[in-house]
Amino acid sequence: MKKTYHVNEKGYYGTFGGAYIPEMLYPNVEELRQKYLEIMYEDSFQKEFKQLLKDYVGRPSPLFFAERLSAKYNTKIYLKREDLNHTGAHKVNNTIGQILMAKRLGKTRIIAETGAGQHGVATATVCALMGMECIVYMGEIDIARQAPNVARMKMLGAEVRAAMSGSRTLKDATNEAIRDWISNPVNTHYIIGSVVGPHPYPDMVARFQAVISEEMEWQLQEKEGRSYPDHVIACVGGGSNAAGAFYQYLDDERVNLIAVEAAGKGIHSGESAATSVLGEDGIIHGSRTLLMQTKDGQITEPYSISAGLDYPGVGPMHAHLYASKRAEFISITDDEAMTAGLELSQLEGIIPAIETSHALAVFDTRKFKEDEIVVLNLSGRGDKDLNTYIDYFKL
Amino acid sequence: MNRINQKLQEDKKLLSIYFTAGYPSLNDTVGVIEDLEKSGVDMIEIGLPFSDPLADGPTIQASSTQALENGMTSELLFSQLTNIRETVSIPLIIMGYLNPMMQYGIEAFCAKCQEVGIDGLIIPDMPVNVYHEQYQAIFEKYGLINVFLITPQTSEERIRFIDSISDGFIYMVSSAGTTGAKNSFGNTQETYFDRIGNMNLKNPQIVGFGISNHETFTQATNKAKGAIIGSAFIKHLTKNGTKTIDTFVNGVLGN
Numbered sequence: 001m002k003k004t005y006h007v008n009e010k011g012y013y014g015t016f017g018g019a020y021i022p023e024m025l026y027p028n029v030e031e032l033r034q035k036y037l038e039i040m041y042e043d044s045f046q047k048e049f050k051q052l053l054k055d056y057v058g059r060p061s062p063l064f065f066a067e068r069l070s071a072k073y074n075t076k077i078y079l080k081r082e083d084l085n086h087t088g089a090h091k092v093n094n095t096i097g098q099i100l101m102a103k104r105l106g107k108t109r110i111i112a113e114t115g116a117g118q119h120g121v122a123t124a125t126v127c128a129l130m131g132m133e134c135i136v137y138m139g140e141i142d143i144a145r146q147a148p149n150v151a152r153m154k155m156l157g158a159e160v161r162a163a164m165s166g167s168r169t170l171k172d173a174t175n176e177a178i179r180d181w182i183s184n185p186v187n188t189h190y191i192i193g194s195v196v197g198p199h200p201y202p203d204m205v206a207r208f209q210a211v212i213s214e215e216m217e218w219q220l221q222e223k224e225g226r227s228y229p230d231h232v233i234a235c236v237g238g239g240s241n242a243a244g245a246f247y248q249y250l251d252d253e254r255v256n257l258i259a260v261e262a263a264g265k266g267i268h269s270g271e272s273a274a275t276s277v278l279g280e281d282g283i284i285h286g287s288r289t290l291l292m293q294t295k296d297g298q299i300t301e302p303y304s305i306s307a308g309l310d311y312p313g314v315g316p317m318h319a320h321l322y323a324s325k326r327a328e329f330i331s332i333t334d335d336e337a338m339t340a341g342l343e344l345s346q347l348e349g350i351i352p353a354i355e356t357s358h359a360l361a362v363f364d365t366r367k368f369k370e371d372e373i374v375v376l377n378l379s380g381r382g383d384k385d386l387n388t389y390i391d392y393f394k395l
Numbered sequence: 396m397n398r399i400n401q402k403l404q405e406d407k408k409l410l411s412i413y414f415t416a417g418y419p420s421l422n423d424t425v426g427v428i429e430d431l432e433k434s435g436v437d438m439i440e441i442g443l444p445f446s447d448p449l450a451d452g453p454t455i456q457a458s459s460t461q462a463l464e465n466g467m468t469s470e471l472l473f474s475q476l477t478n479i480r481e482t483v484s485i486p487l488i489i490m491g492y493l494n495p496m497m498q499y500g501i502e503a504f505c506a507k508c509q510e511v512g513i514d515g516l517i518i519p520d521m522p523v524n525v526y527h528e529q530y531q532a533i534f535e536k537y538g539l540i541n542v543f544l545i546t547p548q549t550s551e552e553r554i555r556f557i558d559s560i561s562d563g564f565i566y567m568v569s570s571a572g573t574t575g576a577k578n579s580f581g582n583t584q585e586t587y588f589d590r591i592g593n594m595n596l597k598n599p600q601i602v603g604f605g606i607s608n609h610e611t612f613t614q615a616t617n618k619a620k621g622a623i624i625g626s627a628f629i630k631h632l633t634k635n636g637t638k639t640i641d642t643f644v645n646g647v648l649g650n
Contacts, residue, residue, distance in 0.1 A: 179452075284447070
């Protein structure tokens with residue numbers, strides 16, 4: 001059998017993945033598992049999905065040759081401009097897909113979790129578009145530090161509910177969303193924001209985000225006369241933008257995959273979110289994967305200057321890419337990321353999200369050959385991070 | 396024969412009580428177990444606290460957070476339970492999530508359970524098929540009964556499958572939702588209790604989630620073999636401490 005890094009028929013990537021869920025969730029997750037592929041690949045679904053990606057999201061997103069950045073690092077760098085999508089990041093590719101899925105499953109009520117608020121905004125946006133009830137769970141601490149996104153969600157008609165349990169951040173918001181789903185098993189669809197959670201979520205979200213690498217293929221063909229790059233670089237928190245950027249190349253070993261995690265104040269500083277290095281095999285949010293935890297198995301709170309990367313787990317696809325050494329994992333500190341974000345702003349006139357800045361910092365730590373083609377997934381724009389940039393650089 | 400199966404043969408409705416190990420204070424675990432038995436409880440679920448208890452409502456979450464802050468760990472729980480079988484003879488079940496058990500090592504965890512005299516485990520986030528394919532042999536080797544949950548949404552076919560691989564009782568979740576006390580059950584629950592009662596399953600059923608007092612205990616055990624109270628007991632401990640456990644139990648049993 002051909003070696004594959006895609007999910008297997010039981011919902012696993014190697015030993016990672018599966019659906020470790022309470023029985024109360026079994027009917028919902030099982031219904032989704034049985035139907036998601038059939039629904040996604042119906043002609044009418046694909047037609048509606050592609051139409052919305054084009055006319056509403058603004059796809060295809062450009063593949064931009066970054067001439068000055070390339071000159072500085074003496075290699076050929078392309079930026080996949082997911083930052084130009086409606087709502088400012090790749091997140092909306094998934095929420096468009098899942099809201100269409102929810103409609104076809106006959107669901108009338110949408111729930112979601114959010115950390116920094118990006119996925120919450122992307123979910124509230126598609127719920128407004130489709131006229132669906134929308135409840136977003138967000139940690140009490142995150143609500144306080146991400147006020148503009150809370151306001152956006154409210155303006156879009158969503159209800160933002162504070163997660164008051166545990167550490168009152170993303171992982172607890174996810175717990176609360178799961179508890180809501182347990183209590184509302186019939187009419188509700190849970191739009192998970194990343195390639196995490198029980199099978200089939202990691203695979204379903206990866207397939208919706210795969211549009212990123214599908215476009216890369218024809219865009220590279222046009223620009224370079226071949227459909228694949230030598231390297232793809234993407235940042236990884238839960239891992240959805242990386243899953244999308246890697247997807248078409250997972251089994252194409254000509255392409256080196258580079259996943260960039262947040263080292264926070266340093267991998268061993270005690271304030272880090274570098275899950276692959278610091279995590280151990282375990283269960284989080286219904287998935288077997290690598291996660292940051294105590295030796296007694298209590299899940300710990302990660303740290304990164306970027307709110308989109310401080311998830312204590314990582315999607316099971318990425319855990320497998322790490323364990324199998326298919327992908328190269330690099331950790332980038334807060335300082336390295338901030339410097340790289342400033343550099344892109346001034347070399348190319350693009351202010352990146354701080355998550356994306358972590359990926360950009362790879363050029364300073366790892367050399368590429370002059371004739372190599374490197375695609376970096378520019379997953380989001382930096383508007384939401386201006387205050388952090390201002391504080392950091394005393395702008 | 397496992398203590399759980401012996402207890403299930405008694406001709407009475409069973410009251411099982413859940414509490415969180417290391418709550419309200421770190422060293423309350425053994426005292427609470429002993430007082431529960433003296434008060435007439437038939438079976439005890441000892442909650443192993445977890446940072447992210449997905450199936451639990453606010454009351455048990457808060458008690459778990461407190462217990463972890465108190466310093467509770469798997470290792471410490473086993474050390475607290477070392478001599479428990481010198482004073483306690485009713486069935487003891489550990490209820491906890493899979494991740495802490497995985498970190499301890501599933502086989503090491505099961506071996507330790509047998510050593511201290513634990514009779515069974517309830518692990519809400521362990522999938523039925525994973526148990527069946529990976530862990531059943533280990534559980535059986537150490538004489539542990541694994542208890543599965545069913546809910547009002549569980550299909551009849553799946554209930555029959557769960558019944559076929561269960562040995563002991565089936566944990567019947569009363570309604571859609573996480574753990575937490577209710578004051579009474581409505582028609583929906585009555586219909587569900589009747590439906591399961593009429594399936595003639597080989598394993599008796601014990602109802603949990605939403606049972607808080609004599610009324611809900613009586614309703615839940617009309618068709619089922621017993622009922623489990625968790626959140627309401629935790630609330631009692633939070634409010635009254637560990638001195639009046641018998642008052643709570645007598646209230647539920649209607650003594």
